[in-house]
Amino acid sequence: MSSVLEQLATSSIPTERSLPPYRLASRVLHPEDTVINVGDVAIGGNEILLIAGPCAVEHEGQVLAAAEAAKKAGATILRGGAFKPRTSPYDFQGLGEDGLKLLDKARQQTGLLVVTEVMSEAELPVVAEYADILQVGSRSMSHFRLLEALAKTDKPILLKRGFQATIREWLLSAEYLMALGNHKVILCERGIRTFDSEHTRNTLDLSAVPVLKAQTHLPVIVDPSHGTGRRDLVIPMSKAAVAAGADGLMIEVHPDPSKALCDGKQSLSPEELLSLVDAVKPLAMACGRRFGRG
Amino acid sequence: MSSVLEQLATSSIPTERSLPPYRLASRVLHPEDTVINVGDVAIGGNEILLIAGPCAVEHEGQVLAAAEAAKKAGATILRGGAFKPRTSPYDFQGLGEDGLKLLDKARQQTGLLVVTEVMSEAELPVVAEYADILQVGSRSMSHFRLLEALAKTDKPILLKRGFQATIREWLLSAEYLMALGNHKVILCERGIRTFDSEHTRNTLDLSAVPVLKAQTHLPVIVDPSHGTGRRDLVIPMSKAAVAAGADGLMIEVHPDPSKALCDGKQSLSPEELLSLVDAVKPLAMACGRRFGRG
């Protein structure tokens, strides 16, 4: 590793003042947008993606129902956590590989791509076996060994912003992936921690979207479910994210949010997901883009 | 004052758990939206307002040119600071009453309403003589004596959010105005202070818009100029604010931003203001609303 990095660090790249330390992620040397193709999905293209699915994979019925709801709403990618980072050791920690198998089943049934979180480099082989896109969670954005391991796969990485990370730090985490060989990085804004948490779980930083569009050529998506923590805020903030220029939305949906083992308060029902699509589509069109499929 | 407040504090209003301490500002006892009419402008109605003008009133040519630009772009209200709160005593402090007179001249010439900041209850009489709407700046949101004085006027109050105020504190400042007699309160989100200030001056908290729409019946507008501090972010964040449900936008415009005495980096040129309108209008329509006039 070090020799590649040393070469990059001392390479004859023009070191003018405007080149930020995240030189590969930066737009300075790569002005055109990066579009990442997975199957028939182009991430960062004209289509604004809908990624939907449950917070955690709980059981077959739940994940299949959620996947069907996602598909019906026009999603192209199914989200769902099998390995779950939880603040308390006493909370539900996910189904592990069994959850991955259920995601695989849902993929076969719906044709959706699967994105799921990998928490640790030890888990990477098994997660990579099942996932089309590997997610780095907010608490892992600065887990550099994990980034180094992910850099060696050829799967796209959905890199969530650390809830306490500056945009500079976030792009430097992307740079870890890119400098070590994986340029298929998707950035996902999911809310930052501020002084006010009475009404929202996090503060969704939508200005990060146009800031990133200026700084980097990588695709940028937004997760308004974690970003707000409240079902009733997901639709307005989805609309706002698209208006701000996001390349995709990541939405939690659950066949019965009141029974969710994880983050039920921020999960939409299948009907609410359809309402979201109805609300967002005209905005995407007004921005000259498509939202989802069908 | 105290007797009115004591009465309110102990009145037979149902004290169910869901009634927040800002009982007059709350939607619980006042479910329908408040619409504030000033001249022919309805604040909080179907029309999304455009409020535009320079950060500070500098001289006659500047304010008249900015007012013409605002008018041409479809604004109904002219903004402009005559009394300027500045972090440093050595910075330009505004023209004072001379600035108010220039705003008055611009109003006569364009027919726009005028909103301008009042920093202190001692200045209130002179500012109220010229302003149609009185602005409370971010640093004055908890200046309770000023709020008490403003509560006794019959002019609408544009109450900016303190840059580190919680939504609860903000609504309690609105409650000061309302409890003491002035119910014409307009809330203005203008960005909060967070840990990241490398790329933006503040973090524009757009989730505050739907949160406020749930908590209160008062109109909510957004100031993306102060909220971001960067000209190139004003248009995307204006679009996002409208998509999030804002009832108006407050935009800094200057005939020559590079020569502005205050906040030039976040001011649009007249041409850029027209581009903003072109970009925002289709989004407003997609939300079933109008943006500005003409």
Next chain:
Amino acid sequence: MSSVLEQLATSSIPTERSLPPYRLASRVLHPEDTVINVGDVAIGGNEILLIAGPCAVEHEGQVLAAAEAAKKAGATILRGGAFKPRTSPYDFQGLGEDGLKLLDKARQQTGLLVVTEVMSEAELPVVAEYADILQVGSRSMSHFRLLEALAKTDKPILLKRGFQATIREWLLSAEYLMALGNHKVILCERGIRTFDSEHTRNTLDLSAVPVLKAQTHLPVIVDPSHGTGRRDLVIPMSKAAVAAGADGLMIEVHPDPSKALCDGKQSLSPEELLSLVDAVKPLAMACGRRFGRG
């Protein structure tokens, strides 16, 4: 005003890189510590001051008992709020001038100096009539008209840090006072707003003490009562403040904290105040300083 400031802004003071914008408050041009003498009290000298008293003046018995407790513990200055800035209009707002008269009575009885808050320039004449030291509260640190009015008095100003203010902004507020004529400024750290408020009301920023000691020649005191919001944390944080180099402590004491109309949870009983003094004295001595009197 403007001519004085213009002169200062353009004066022939060496503008080397290291001179901060708060040039009068800065140590660069004024290396020696400022000591402010009021009566027989030297603020910023070897003696670490004890300022004690109730959050709010409630009634004669309360303020006299608190003053006696303060005196007995070795305080030289009595604190107490007569005009109270409160987040909600429905909370107790202070006794106003009646409260000032009670503070005066307590002063006559104990010989303590009196510090009390002034919220507005309109209240300044009456407050200045009774107070030995004028306090600017945390929410008023950027209330520039108040600072300008205070600059014209000859009384020392205790300038609390805005809970959202950077050290730069705080010193620029001090600069308002100094540039307009009042150099008797005492800085008071009282906690800042951060992301964690479960266990403490604010985060007491003790590193501000040595940072200020490097940046400015003005005296620096600490308020661990507001800084923590918890009675049981006042003693350890008082010890820490003295160890960090504070020139004084401002402590809330109430004859019966459980009955306080304001901030009872952070008020010490008279006995607890004596324990504080017992705990802090050896630390002050270990730092080569005295703490309080007697």
Next chain:
Amino acid sequence: MSSVLEQLATSSIPTERSLPPYRLASRVLHPEDTVINVGDVAIGGNEILLIAGPCAVEHEGQVLAAAEAAKKAGATILRGGAFKPRTSPYDFQGLGEDGLKLLDKARQQTGLLVVTEVMSEAELPVVAEYADILQVGSRSMSHFRLLEALAKTDKPILLKRGFQATIREWLLSAEYLMALGNHKVILCERGIRTFDSEHTRNTLDLSAVPVLKAQTHLPVIVDPSHGTGRRDLVIPMSKAAVAAGADGLMIEVHPDPSKALCDGKQSLSPEELLSLVDAVKPLAMACGRRFGRG
């Protein structure tokens, strides 16, 4: 793992309101202080520990000189990073196992215990071979797989606070270690991220010390080097930390700070470390405790 946790989660422990979710870390069921013995060092006892050493292990001369300086100053534990988490992939990443070998050599030469960071469970075996105490860095506090792996070792864990972690989250990370079998947890406050970073790298939250002392029975130490990022603030904040009740100080020392590959600005020279000891000792004594050895 899950069966142990399930048992704990549903065990007959009294679930009264006051029992926090970090039940094993809490003082409620374990009122007496935990003292962790390693060699002849008692962590959490009367002696306030001095842990000192370089930010990163660079070469043999550097680490041996730093270790000698630490020993001479009365330290019992040598710190030093061999595996370094760095924000940028282009920064010095540490010497890896070679660095561990140098720490081992320094231990043999000085008799000091060694604490060093482990970034990943894959690195745990090699780090555990050399370290007496395993450090979890600020960015790894919520790296739950690493915590699970560390829970299975019998070495004490020095758990740094995430720079944007609440005290609740921090104690829940300690709970991961304890619930899975390792009760030898040392908490280390190292500064949190706030809105002001002009003068300090982080805001050292010293009120966390007495808050933790109330919440948990685990030992608490403070790192004023990372906590402030400035050499000149290390001594005053060390004094303040001891006054606040810390059980130890973790200090960066480098034989030539101006040449340090990492964090030179916050590293003390050997002479400055001796000054720190001279300054802190009288304060420790004033608190009825000893500081360091000799």
